């Protein structure tokens with residue numbers, strides 16, 4: 510196979526360059542075998558790390574075709590581009606992690622005495638277990654959008670803070686430490702989970718838990734507390750400016766022609782209070798596809814902004830009200846058109862009905878292809894749709910069916926999530942600027958997405974028109 514390897518000699522090179530090697534390895538060989546082969550046959554100076562060769566030590570983490578992986582477990586393929594993690598390079602594939610390691614809290618609980626008698630319960634051990642599985646590969650560090658632009662102390666630091674916070678023998682102030690290290694800078698994008706070889710859910714099992722503890726001590730960000738107050742008082746996270754969507758529409762909207770299916774609509778705060786038109790467009794899309802839409806009026810905020818920021822006291826009530834609203838409506842499937850609502854209903858709720866994203870549902874039941882729409886379009890994956898719900902193919906399938914030209918781009922957080930836009934607008938803007946460069950590289954005239962928060966933020970950071978997928982489909986139908 511032909512492989513390309515990023516080479517960097519600090520004594521000679523200003524920047525890394527790529528060299529190509531033609532290697533002969535057995536089928537099923539791992540990337541580490543390829544690196545061994547290149548070192549043995551072509552260049553003994555090739556720098557890379559490895560130790561256990563069995564996915565246990567984390568030392569061999571690199572990027573293959575842009576994706577962080579363990580070289581010892583990743584199957585090598587013809588044409589692979591092998592690079593170091595996106596961290597300062599020492600030589601070739603070896604990165605300097607000393608800055609990161611220095612920030613990780615010392616492993617042992619700093620107890621007055623380990624024999625103090627404050628026993629660790631079985632429940633605590635079970636809670637700590639997933640946080641202990643880190644093999645210090647630092648793939649999460651190299652992929653975290655918050656770390657790339659801010660003082661955020663990296664995902665695995667938060668993992669360790671929560672691990673020690675759970676340990677009753679530990680006497681240090683882990684909450685204070687986590688806040689000082691940027692606890693509220695995490696955007697909840699879940700990129701760290703995607704790249705982690707041990708699939709440690711740092712945003713949910715560490716960041717959100719630490720934020721709950723911070724909230725108990727009154728240490729939440731003022732902007733987040735204000736939002737929580739609004740939800741408790743109004744049932745909504747968006748201040749109402751005029752007639753809301755729920756006040757405006759009837760409870761049942763019949764389709765054009767024969768009824769093929771019936772679905773409930775979980776509206777979400779942004780569509781209810783601020784961008785009503787996109788929600789009205791979605792209903793029209795369903796009408797044109799023979800789908801009856803039921804809209805229970807007593808639905809409220811899904812609770813996502815509260816859960817993500819740790820201010821979750823009021824969430825059980827929101828859950829109970831939303832579940833009751835759709836159960837009373839008698840629907841067996843509910844659709845969302847906000848990635849955050851969809852991910853929250855699917856992952857944080859235990860609903861007696863099925864929840865589906867609008868694109869997921871339309872691809873499943875089938876849709877009348879809209880008339881072709883002129884222009885070049887790209888698609889921004891909302892993190893809560895891509896990693897929260899595992900949906901990436903359906904929006905692309907829809908778009909490809911009716912836009913004149915579709916240019917794909919790799920996923921990257923826009924910076925609007927996790928309460929970062931309200932808490933740290935400068936960080937949100939910096940992450941957005943990275944995304945804006947990726948959008949510019951596609952040459953697209955329009956961005957399409959399925960999250961009203963991404964939509965707002967992308968419009969601001971790119972200056973391009975950003976369209977909701979339902980609005981664009983309707984444009985095609987009305988053409």
Ligand code: SF4
Nearest residue numbers: 653695696698699701
């Ligand atoms: S969820 Fe995203 S921002 Fe938060 S720690 Fe993980 S990679 Fe970083």
Ligand code: SF4
Nearest residue numbers: 643644646647649705
């Ligand atoms: S949390 Fe996962 S990705 Fe991050 S250093 Fe540990 S094992 Fe690697």
Ligand code: FES
Nearest residue numbers: 560562566567581
């Ligand atoms: S060499 Fe230890 S994880 Fe790959």
